[in-house]
Amino acid sequence: MKKTITIPLGSQHISLLEPVRFNFSCENEKITDVDYNVGFVHRGIEKACTEKFEYKQVGYVVARVCGLCAITHTMAYTLGIEHILNIKTNKKIDYLRILMLELDRIHSHLLCLAHTAENSGFEGMFMKIMGDRELVMDIQEAISGNRVQFDFVCIGGVNRDISTECEKLAFTNLALLDKKVDDLIGKFTSNWSTALKYKNIGALSYDDAFNFNALGPLARAAGAAIDVRAESSILPYKEVGYKMILGQNGDIYDRNLVRLKEIKNSILMCQNILSGLTEGEILVKFKGKPNGESFTRLEAPRGEIFYYLNANGTNMLQRVRIKTPTFSQIPGMVEIFKGSDYADAPAILASFDPCMSCTAK
Amino acid sequence: MxxxxxxxxxxxxxxxxxxxxxxxxxxxxxxxxxxxxxxxxxxxxxxxxxxxxxxxxxxxxxxxxxxxxxxxxxxxxxxxxxxxxxxxxxxxxxxxxxxxxxxxxxxxxxxxxxxxxxxxxxxxxxxxxxxxxxxxxxxxxxxxxxxxxxxxxxxxxxxxxxxxxxxxxxxxxxxxxxxxxxxxxxxxxxxxxxxxxxxxxxxxxxxxxxxxxxxxxxxxxxxxxxxxxxxxxxxxxxxxxxxFSYEISFLITLLGMFLFFIFALEGLGKNSFKEILAYSTISLLSLMIAVAAIGTKESYEIALLLIFFHAISKAILFMCAGILEKLHHIKSIDDMQGLMSADKPLALLILVSFATVALPPFGLFFAKLFFVEYLAKLIQTDILYIFIILFFVVGSSILVLLYFKIASLLLSTNNHQQTPAKTPLSFVASSYFLFVFMILSIIYLVTTKSDISIFSIIFGALFVSLIVSLFVFKFNNLQKISVYACGENTIGQIGQFYFDFEKYAKYFLYVAIFLWLVLFGVSL
Amino acid sequence: MSIVFSFMLGFFAPIYGGIFYGIDRVLKAKMQRRKGPPVLQPFYDMLKLFSKTKFIVNAPHTIWMIFYFLSLWAVVFMIFFGGNLLYIIFGHLLATVFFIISGYSVNSIFSQLGSNRKLLSVVAYEPILIVNAICIYLVFGTFEISEILAAPNNFNSLVFTFLSLLFVVPTVLKLSPFDASKAHQEIVGGIEVEFGGVFYELVYAAKFLEMIFVYSFIFILASNDYIFGTFLVVFSFFAVALVDNSTARIKIDSLLKALYMYGFGLGIVSIFWILLCCI
Amino acid sequence: MLHIKRFLKKSPWVLHYNTGSCNGCDIEILACLSPRYDLERLGVLNTGNPKQADIFLVTGPLTHRCHDRLLQLYSQIPDPKVVVAVGSCTCTGGVFKDMYNVNNGIDSLIPVDVYVPGCASSPELIMDGIVKALEILEGK
Structure with a gap:
């Protein structure tokens, strides 16, 4: 009497932040087939970038592709357009940009961890992580003036310099956060119920990570050394103490640990940057209109982000193409869902840290 | 001659x-x-x-x-x-x-x-x-x-x-x-x-x-x-x-209780309505044999209660199964979906019959209740009866699961929208007769045992008013809204859990045969 | 206890159950380093629900649920009138079955899944409750709560019963880690999902009654030592809240396994403990 | 007679739906529940179920595909209810205004009671919005 049940997850569901629809065909609660629909958030940003906005504005528009990795989108666009315009930035600008990118990564990872905990029914952990996350949010707010959409990066440099008070706040908060992350690692590794909920659940093997084009923490948790920060030298990551973090099994547990360790690494990088900051200009003057094309790759919190820009010498760009990490992770996600329990599905989904507004744009 | x-x-x-x-x-x-x-x-x-x-x-x-x-x-x-x-x-x-x-x-x-x-x-x-x-x-x-x-x-x-x-x-x-x-x-x-x-x-x-x-x-x-x-x-x-000597009586009780548990478990994995009823019968039969084998005055009364109320409940259920088969052409429990909307009296009759097998304030329930009380007394003198208790409490819970798993199908109105049909009264008359007979016997039972009277009056009243309100209240004056389906309009397939104990059936069999052999050996 | 007093206790059970629940919420918030809602928040919620528009999905769905509440209330009355422990357990079972049927009677996938899971969790905790009731009988020689409460304190023999009951409490109250039948993030509250307005109110109030039901089991373990009984209840209240706060939700099959292995296992140990060591 | 309506204010339960926002406001709504802001002290619960909700928090400029879902959810919330549009794009369409797949704010579809500006709205703003919504809820 194999009987199939279909369980919908979305488009509105408490475990989802964004509208996305999964339709699980289940036997008992074992998922046998997944039907997915990710296009709820499509707004037409790529089109608008070439028709509605001038190239100087596009940086702020693409930030609204996704609120979580907003800075990465702006950053990738800016790097691309700077390449076309042939602008050379100084060390200080690069460092400040990395600082913001890494702060963004910390808060995004923490949010993902909190969401995973919440979706696996661990309210206490959710509250704890969200409480700790406020430390990073404070630094971001102090530096950029906004908590989420900071619009910190602009073509030719950054919009704001970092003040001494900010620096002091950042140092204390990061040191505090570092301790809290250590604590979190302990909590995630030693809890009986989280072990049941995370270990060997939603595992993506090393081979599958390649087959399904896994990116970011997802791939690194499976042991695949895929990280744009290590491959590309467009930003001086090596100088600030970047270290590749790899997991083994690729299950939720490993993904959580990889994220936590990356947070530690990011904290280290931020501290290095803050202690090594030099005086200097934060904005490079530039002239002319973009003409030509460029490709940019950048590591967003979720994995590689890819920008293709094509400009024809006018104020309007000819083509903006954005490829986001979640988009390429969906086949892998579907594969993992098959054979796991519906009870685990929200946690698996959260541990993928999907970003549907990135995907649908 | x-x-x-x-x-x-x-x-x-x-x-x-x-x-x-x-x-x-x-x-x-x-x-x-x-x-x-x-x-x-x-x-x-x-x-x-x-x-x-x-x-x-x-x-x-x-x-x-x-x-x-x-x-x-x-x-x-x-x-x-x-x-x-x-x-x-x-x-x-x-x-x-x-x-x-x-x-x-x-x-x-x-x-x-x-x-x-x-x-x-x-x-x-x-x-x-x-x-x-x-x-x-x-x-x-x-x-x-x-x-x-x-x-x-x-x-x-x-x-x-x-x-x-x-x-x-x-x-x-x-x-x-x-x-x-x-x-x-x-x-x-x-x-x-x-x-x-x-x-x-x-x-x-x-x-x-x-x-x-x-x-x-x-x-x-x-x-x-x-x-x-x-x-x-x-x-x-x-x-x-x-x-019966002590050993034989205990072994029969153990065997019966074990089978009570096993059959309930096996019934969970079945699909045909009559087959599920059959499993629940042999499960309860094992219970009766187990209780009867204890051989004291209390156990004798409990066994009689079990036999009596089981006979009535099962007769009603099987007669309903016959009606389902002939009138609604339903054999598998999967086809029973939506019966509540198609033939409300029949569906309610089945539902209440399930309740009579498992829930207060009906006869079989009281038999089980007395048995728990009796077991609690027994265990004081003989700790071996702990096994009996274990199998009994788990088995009873599983039977509840079994019945209400089916009940779920009666109630859900999903994929098979059945055409409304009305069961002729002459077809269900015997069921109703037996039902009334059972109620009367329960009333008799309750009046003879004073300690259960308040309890059964409360829950009996609840039951009666529940059935009445199911027929009377339609809440027509209230606004009806659609179910929550994550903001979508479509509702997916609905179903219950299924259980597959086929792979364990072999081991159950071995244990049962082992117990038979032990029983035989001890009697020699 | 006089009859009037018992009646008052039973009648106002939803009220002080609500305070219990409110304290629970505050406690939980404090454990999460939050300020938390006021203690009277459950009453605000209930009074608010009165003023919402009444709507239903279908009539039977609502009727079954109303009778769930009524039977549960009857069970609470039986507790305060010092009734028989077994009758109370089975009365509670009946109430729960009404609730489950209510979940099944609506054409919603989450409600049905909730019912399925609730049914399984009933299978998990019902035997433990009965075994523990038998333990209590072995110690006090009676199932009547009124007689148990008059008997001399014999908690030493009931230590394992107490531990075993600690597994039942979160399961009945649907607290983490044994809250698979509610599972807000998976099945949006399970059976509760289709209720709104004044009818959700009853489901909400039933939560308080369930609290009284399980904690009264713990209370009677201390028999005539009411102060110790209160201490036990407060202790388990804290312990359950703490565990609720520091664990993730486990799946329904893990729940079954955990309850049978530890809860049921402890129940059996308790019987042996009572029979071999204490008598 | 107790003024029952008074208590609407004390226990607002929230339903959150994203109609195509960039997540910025959504994570700020999550942050509102976190220990620092702790919306629960106002009695707020994130129910995720329209049937038990009083306040409808909507984020996003309303893409075409979210149209029907928004209506469906809105119709399932029992009266009295308040709609809070969180974020600039939810109020007017914001940066997404006049993009081809966007309806320029949710007030084109359902009546909005409170507009919360900001891109992204900060938790303080969202809480302000909810408090404002409570006053409106009381009056309804």
Whole structure:
């Protein structure tokens, strides 16, 4: 009497932040087939970038592709357009940009961890992580003036310099956060119920990570050394103490640990940057209109982000193409869902840290 | 004279079984019939009358006769209506009904026989009538299952005959009233009687005959499962339980309780409505045997309660199954979806019948409740009864799961929108009659036991008002809104959990056989 | 206890159950380093629900649920009138079955899944409750709560019963880690999902009654030592809240396994403990 | 007679739906529940179930595909209810205004009671919005 049940997850569901629809065909609660629909958030940003906005504005528009990795989108666009315009930035600008990118990564990872905990029914952990996350949010707010959409990066440099008070706040908060992350690692590794909920659940093997084009923490948790920060030298990551973090099994547990360790690494990088900051200009003057094309790759919190820009010498760009990490992770996600329990599905989904507004744009 | 007639007909019967064996080319039946013939001849030759009467109508017999005649009678009346829907020639339908009545008569005689040889005769007659009834539809599967039933029941008959011969061989009485007064009665002979009871009661590993019986028209299943046939098992155990030694009584209880748990578990994995009912029957039968085997005054009363209320509930449920089959063309529980909207009275009747098997304030529940109380007393003196408790509490919970798993399907209104149909009153009349009968008996029970009265009044009132409000309140003045489906309009497939215990069935069987062997060994 | 007093206790059970629940919420918030809602928040919620529009999905769905509440209330009355422990357990079972049927009677996937899971969790905790009731009987020689409460304190023999009951409490109250039948993030509250307005109110109030039901089991373990009983209840209240806060939700099959292995296992140990060591 | 309506204010339960926002406001709504802001002290619960909600928090410029879902959810919330549009794009369409797949704010579809500006709205603003919504809820 194999009987199939279909369980919908979305488009509105408490475990989802964004509208996305999964339709699980289940036997008992074992998922046998997944039907997915990710296009709820499509707004037409790529089109608008070439028709509605001038190239100087596009940086702020693409930030609204996704609120979580907003800075990465702006950053990738800016790097691309700077390449076309042939602008050379100084060390200080690069460092400040990395600082913001890494702060963004910390808060995004923490949010993902909190969401995973919440979706696996661990309210206490959710509250704890969200409480700790406020430390990073404070630094971001102090530096950029906004908590989420900071619009910190602009073509030719950054919009704001970092003040001494900010620096002091950042140092204390990061040191505090570092301790809290250590604590979190302990909590995630030693809890009986989280072990049941995370270990060997939603595992993506090393081979599958390649087959399904896994990116970011997802791939690194499976042991695949895929990280744009290590491959590309467009930003001086090596100088600030970047270290590749790899997991083994690729299950939720490993993904959580990889994220936590990356947070530690990011904290280290931020501290290095803050202690090594030099005086200097934060904005490079530039002239002319973009003409030509460029490709940019950048590591967003979720994995590689890819920008293709094509400009024809006018104020309007000819083509903006954005490829986001979640988009390429969906086949892998579907594969993992098959054979796991519906009870685990929200946690698996959260541990993928999907970003549907990135995907649908 | 009576003795001669019974002996004569018994020979004829055994010869008929032999013929059936030849007809169906079943060598096992022929051998069994032959052995039985020889043993029977031996018994007849060695048999001498003692002073005891051949038939005794004692309290237990009256009790059984009430069940057989009231419940069985209701089923037989229901059978008349049922046969109108059956696709068979007129004369066959009539024969079928006659079989049903004869069956009831045989049962009446079986429960009053005091002479084990007479009892053997009626025992074999029930075998015969169940064989004929199962064979009624005369297709391949009916024949196969009928033969299987015949074969297994003949093994039971053989056990009974062995017991008789052992008794005669050791110059013991074969009159039941003498046996149960004689404390030094040899247990080996008695254990054969118990084994015969087990086979009639479809204990593992002999449950296949009762499960196969559902190919017959539903009144047969109703009759076999509720009032007749299988009830011989707890009846026999009840008769003999006063002379069980401690070990035997405990082992039978353990076996019964284990099977109670196992059958409930196995029933969870089944799909056909009648099959699930059958599993719940043998599960509860095992419980009855277990309770009966304890052999004290309390356990005797509890066993009677179980037998009585189980017979009524199961009869109602099987009659409903028959209606489902004939009127709504539903056999599998998956097709039962949406019955609540299609035929509300019938669905509610099924639902309430499920409640009568598992929930307060109904009879079977009280039997279980008294049993828990009694077990709590027992365990104080004998810690071994902890195993009984474990199997019992887990098994009962699983039965609740089993019933309400099906209930879920009645209620959900999803994929199969059934066409509304109204069950004719004449079809459900017997069910209603039995239902009223049960309510009256519960009221009687409650008035005799004062400590449960308040409890049952509260919950009885709740139940009644619930049923009434389900019919009365429609909340038409309130706004109705659609269900929550994540903001979408479409609702997916809805279903319940299924359980698959097939892979464990093997191990259950081993344990059951092991317990049988231990039981046999201890009795020697 | 006089009859009037018992009646008052039973009648106002939803009220002080609500305070209990409010304290629970505050406690939980404090454990999460939050300020948390006011203690009277459950009453605000309930009073608010009164003023919402009444709507239903279908009539039977609502009726079954109303009777769930009524039977549960009857069970609470039985507790305060010192009724028989077994009758209370089975009365609670009946109420729960009404609730489950209510979940099944609506055409919503989450409600049905909730019912399925609730049914399984009933199978998990019901045997434990019965075994523990038997333990209590073994110690006090009676199932009547009124007699148990008058008997001398014998908590030493009931230590394992207490531990075993600690597994039942979160399961009945649907607290983490044994809250698979509610599972807000998976099945949006399970059976509760289709209720709104004043009818959700009853489901909400039933939560308080369930609290009284399980904690009264713990209370009677201390028999005539009411102060110790209160201490036990407070202790388990804290312990359950703490565990609720520091664990993730486990799946329904893990729940079954955990309850049978530890809860049921402890129940059996308790019987042995009582029979072999204490008598 | 107790003024029952008074208590609407004390226990607002929230339903959150994203109609195509960039996540910025959504994570800020999550942050509102976190220990620092702790919306629960106002009695707020994130129910995720329209049937038990009083306040409908909507984020996003309303893409075409979210149209029907928004209506469906809105119709399932029992009266009295308040709609809070969180974020600039939810109020007017914001940066997404006049993009081809966007309806320029949710007030084109359902009546909005409170507009919370900001891109992204900070938790303080969202809480302000909810408090404002409570006053409106009381009056309804």
């Amino acid at each position: 009576v003795h001669f007639l019974i002996g004569f007909f018994d020979f004829v019967l055994l010869l008929y079984f032999m013929k059936v064996g030849f007809d169906f080319k079943n060598i096992k039946i022929q051998i069994l019939a032959l052995i039985q013939l020889i043993l029977f001849a031996f018994a007849e030759l060695n048999f001498t009358h003692s002073g005891s009467p051949d038939f005794i109508i004692d309290e237990l017999a009256i009790f059984m006769m009430i069940i057989i005649n009231i419940v069985g009678g209701a089923i037989a009346l229901y059978g008349i209506k049922y046969m109108l829907y059956e696709d068979a020639p007129k004369y066959k339908k009539d024969i079928f009904l006659v079989y049903l009545w004869i069956f009831l008569v045989i049962m009446n005689f079986a429960v009053i026989s005091n002479n084990l040889l007479y009892f053997f005769f009626f025992f074999e007659l029930t075998t015969l009538s169940s064989f004929l009834l199962i064979k009624f539809r005369n297709d391949d599967i009916s024949n196969k299952n009928a033969i299987n039933a015949l074969l297994l029941n003949m093994i039971g008959g053989l056990f009974l005959l062995i017991a008789v011969c052992l008794n005669l061989f050791t110059n013991h009485s074969i009159y039941i009233n003498e046996i149960i007064q004689n404390k030094d009665y040899i247990s080996a002979a008695m254990i054969f009687v118990v084994f015969a009871a087990f086979i009639k009661g479809a204990m593992k590993p002999f449950e296949s005959w009762l499960l196969g019986a559902m190919v017959a028209p539903t009144p047969v299943s109703a009759l076999l499962h509720s009032a007749t046939m299988v009830k011989i098992a707890p009846f026999l155990v009840l008769k003999f339980s006063p002379v």
